[in-house]
Amino acid sequence: MRFIISAxxxxxxxxxxxxxxxxxxxxxxxPVGTRASVKAVTNRQLLELDTRIILGNTYHLMLRxxxxxxxxxxxxxxxxxxxxxxxxxxxxxQVFSLxxxxxxxxxxxxxxxxxxxxxxFLGPQESMDIQHKLxxxxxxxxxxxxxxxxxYEQAAHAVKRTTSWAKICRDYPLQSHQNLFAIIQGGxxxxxxxxxxxxxxALDCExxxxxxxxxxxxxxxxxxxxxxxxxxxxxxxxxxxxxVGTPRNIIEAVMRGVDMFDCVMxxxxxxxxTAFTWQGKxxxxxAKYREDFSPLDPELTSEVSGYTKAYLRHxxxxxxxxxxxxxxxxxxxxxxxxxKKLRLAIQEGSLASFYTRICQIYxx
Numbered sequence: 001m002r003f004i005i006s007a008x009x010x011x012x013x014x015x016x017x018x019x020x021x022x023x024x025x026x027x028x029x030x031p032v033g034t035r036a037s038v039k040a041v042t043n044r045q046l047l048e049l050d051t052r053i054i055l056g057n058t059y060h061l062m063l064r065x066x067x068x069x070x071x072x073x074x075x076x077x078x079x080x081x082x083x084x085x086x087x088x089x090x091x092x093x094q095v096f097s098l099x100x101x102x103x104x105x106x107x108x109x110x111x112x113x114x115x116x117x118x119x120x121f122l123g124p125q126e127s128m129d130i131q132h133k134l135x136x137x138x139x140x141x142x143x144x145x146x147x148x149x150x151x152y153e154q155a156a157h158a159v160k161r162t163t164s165w166a167k168i169c170r171d172y173p174l175q176s177h178q179n180l181f182a183i184i185q186g187g188x189x190x191x192x193x194x195x196x197x198x199x200x201x202a203l204d205c206e207x208x209x210x211x212x213x214x215x216x217x218x219x220x221x222x223x224x225x226x227x228x229x230x231x232x233x234x235x236x237x238x239x240x241x242x243x244v245g246t247p248r249n250i251i252e253a254v255m256r257g258v259d260m261f262d263c264v265m266x267x268x269x270x271x272x273x274t275a276f277t278w279q280g281k282x283x284x285x286x287a288k289y290r291e292d293f294s295p296l297d298p299e300l301t302s303e304v305s306g307y308t309k310a311y312l313r314h315x316x317x318x319x320x321x322x323x324x325x326x327x328x329x330x331x332x333x334x335x336x337x338x339x340k341k342l343r344l345a346i347q348e349g350s351l352a353s354f355y356t357r358i359c360q361i362y363x364x
Contacts, residue, residue: 001137001179001206003238007347011230011257014343017238019137020177021077021085024052026238027254027342029335030087030262035060036070036080039267040324041332043082049302049333053085053137055262058130059094059122063113067133075135087262088136089242090127090169090183092143093211104144106161124165128172136178140209141169143183148216155187158212163199170203179206181240187212188221190228197232208233209240210258214249219364223252230257247276247338247362251355254342266331271324273316276334280361282309284327289313302333 003026005015017024031038031046034057038046046054056076061067073079076086095102095109102111108123124142131139142165146158162185169180182200186192200208210229213222226241233239240260241253250261266276273285277297282289284296292309304326315323338358345354 003207003236009346009349009351010255012254012346012351013257013259014346019085019179021083021137022052024085025343026259027339028053028260029250029339030055030260031332032262032264032267035064036076040271040328043080045303045329046332047084049329049336051084051332051336053087054082056086056088056134056136057094058088058091058127058134061134062091062130063115067130071133075133077135085138086136087138088131088134088140090140090142091122091130092127093145095122096145106164108142124168125172128169128174132172132174132178135175138207139174139178139180141166141180141182141205143185143211145212145215146185146187148188150187152189152192155185155189155192158187159185159192159196162196166200166203170205181205181207181209183209183211183242184229185212188217188225190225193225193229194232197229201234207238207240209242211242213241214243214245219249222249223256226253226256226258246364247358248364251342251358255351255355266335267328270327270331273323273327275327276331278334278361284309284312285316296330297334300330300333300337302329304330304333
């Protein structure tokens, strides 16, 4: 994997991540395909939107259909018929979030499946083995994500385990096209964030992710942790803020030097009838759109452009499954267009004015 920076404005930068499955323009938003599918849309529709990379979820894929079956299919790319890049998470966040179903040790996590209650164990070695079989381009190291709020002692213990597990992940022989990203932890404690960075930089991973944020803390506190963390990371490697977020969150993070983002927000909100547009968020089920025959987002050219708010409201109110598809397409198209305009603003030196516009449309 190669990372090439082509333009910078302040701490913000744009460039390319070159993988064996294509080039990814950065800053990039990655749609989430939890169970080997971005919900409600097809891969062809994603490709038509110029989606360069999507995510798969190690925890869910290990339970169903299983890593061995996907390996028999030739890996996750072949199994889901996706030609572009793939990133897989480690599964750590999911098993740690199942606090009522897990038991954590220094070797990993014993947990019960949320599906059928069956017993499983996931640690750094097991996570790497699964991701090796999945064959993703970017592999995330197994980490412990401390909750919010967490005590200093809890966060410090998570940093210690995360470092220990990252060393095991780094020593694991992945496929030749795969690249390991380590995950910075430390909760909301600046000194722990620095400690985590210092210990993980020694592993010389292909990229670094900032974890343990967007887990319930105020946005301003998240920005403070980014102010502490991103300057410590190598400028010549991609930086990934996990699980973020709103357009405002993303542009704030880009202006602090972050390159990669993922979040279920655009797809999950779409299934509840919420559209992201260049006019702001629209609750399409609202009565005021009953006779609104204007396009959902006149600034955006996509498959959804020809549909009116009144029609989409009608589809939502009769619980027509097509509504989920169309609004999901709208939201992904908006996020990708937002990132494209963000990259252009960095290239043209107009990031400050673009930031002002985003703050007016998406204030939080």
